[in-house]
Amino acid sequence: MRPEWRRRASLAFMRVGELSEEQLLARIIPRLPAGTDTLLGPGDDAAVIRAADGRFVVSTDVLVEERHFVRAWSTGADVGWRAAMQNLADVAAMGARPTSLVLSLVLPDDVEVDWVLDLTDGLAQACGPHGVGVVGGDLSGGPAIVAAVTVHGDLAGRAPVLRSGARPGDVVVHSGVLGHSAAGLELLRAQGPTAGGGSADEAAFVRAYRRPDPPLTDGPAAAGAGATAMMDVSDGLLKDLGRIARAAGVSIDLRTRDLGPALDELDVVAQACDASALGWVLTGGEDHGLVATFPAGAAYPAGFRRIGVVGPAVGGGGEEGSEEAPDGGPRVTLDGAAAPVGGSGWDHFGSS
């Protein structure tokens, strides 16, 4: 065996517990993208980021092994990509351009160093092309992999697009994919880690689960075009539109005929899986597409397509997470009636 090969092989099987935090950081930091708005990157007590707007947007999201991913179905790079993208989508959903993120990473001692570097690369692949810097982080040991990402964005002088801005009569539009990640997860459950070999659609859905690719630039575009409300679809269309409806004190009606293209994309695979394309579209989470509302007749950006309308004002409030309006009816309907699907989206936290 040639010496350099032996060296590579030993690196490949090195475990996190064999390195100090500083030794591991020294391997990670050179792989991170600098970002276009980073004034001071990693290495001091804190980073410094440009905020020319005089404000910044901030959001945080955490991925936990066994809850949000399993190592058998996702590479380290897939996990890094998802950890970044689900956060970048939150910034886009405010109408902002993401500028920077920081990562707190908890790693059991037996995780391979290569897996961690792979995660770092996935993070870089998601952030780099958007000019987003990975500007800081913290590492700790612990009993399971936890990746907590905090992301920042720039509103470029615009008002943030809130959930509460939807108005009766607005159209509801969506950009990105619907139900693809749920379909991919179902394929992985049914077929295991090699899922996705059956057709180009299957491969695309497994990839959508592993590497969601939300239309980030459509967020600022929608804000500029006058979106009245916006959010990213992380927990399923019904559940997330329910949040907009509740915040705005309105109801929302989805139209099957408007969802037709999304249903058509899923139909063949859904039948093969004995699953419901409509169920995936309405309750599938983690695609991180953008759902927005616009005044009727407004020209919305090309990436969006219409999926429904905002109905009459029905009052806001009620327990967060409740699907009922104050009158007891559902906040979000399909063709004017309760949607024929069980459940209403992901809840990674509850035991139910």
Place this chain on the structure above:
Amino acid sequence: MRPEWRRRASLAFMRVGELSEEQLLARIIPRLPAGTDTLLGPGDDAAVIRAADGRFVVSTDVLVEERHFVRAWSTGADVGWRAAMQNLADVAAMGARPTSLVLSLVLPDDVEVDWVLDLTDGLAQACGPHGVGVVGGDLSGGPAIVAAVTVHGDLAGRAPVLRSGARPGDVVVHSGVLGHSAAGLELLRAQGPTAGGGSADEAAFVRAYRRPDPPLTDGPAAAGAGATAMMDVSDGLLKDLGRIARAAGVSIDLRTRDLGPALDELDVVAQACDASALGWVLTGGEDHGLVATFPAGAAYPAGFRRIGVVGPAVGGGGEEGSEEAPDGGPRVTLDGAAAPVGGSGWDHFGSS
């Protein structure tokens, strides 16, 4: 039993796994401080924070149960306080005023809801008086409690104070306490959860471990007074000064006579514990005081006291975490010689 008492009792023993994420958030969010620079708080896809300076400072730090705290020795409020303070200190160490933080919290299903609300209150107690808003967060289930905090700060037009700015001939000064947290931890190890009853000093040290209270306003004050370098002492004086020395390419010499007051504070308890006051001062972590360097003769703010001097330039570089200068000598000395203590501070990550 009166009905309201029954209700309180059942709340007291309710576990996190019995609530949905949204139900738990609905209990947490009203307890969080708004902050003086918060333009939009929790509840949408992201928060919006004022950054009048046109830049913001950002840092992240994670606490993991069994690695950084145990529930037997710290209340939920203690953990929340520490999670906040160790981050606020990082911002202060840049010379910035903290403005806002976000929290990602991983909770096993069997954690009591009251423990989580207590953590929230500790976070609020640490942040509220400084005008720091707790502006967002994420919750997830998982196998251990993990609290990942990301904090932001405002430089108010000043340059950030970096580690690399220390110059030969500068004085080294410190504000805050040294070794108190290490002494408190030792008391807890020796005496268990009721430690600290022996004397006012013991009580103060246990409290310093549970609720470190770094001099946050001394950070911006030092920046304004011309500090050349600064950081917070989280991993012990030797290890953290080693980082300044390495970044600046200098050596640093601590003076026993300058450390006298810090040693005097610890002496009685150290003797009772059969421990070394000098060891606590030099290698005790987690006090989060601020160590800074100033040009000789400069007037530094009143909270700081002199602990040493910056020696000659010896070159930078070398592996991060190495305690040696390029000439093979120690980067940080005590009275001109290697410090007579084993180890050099905390490494929460490495298995060594």
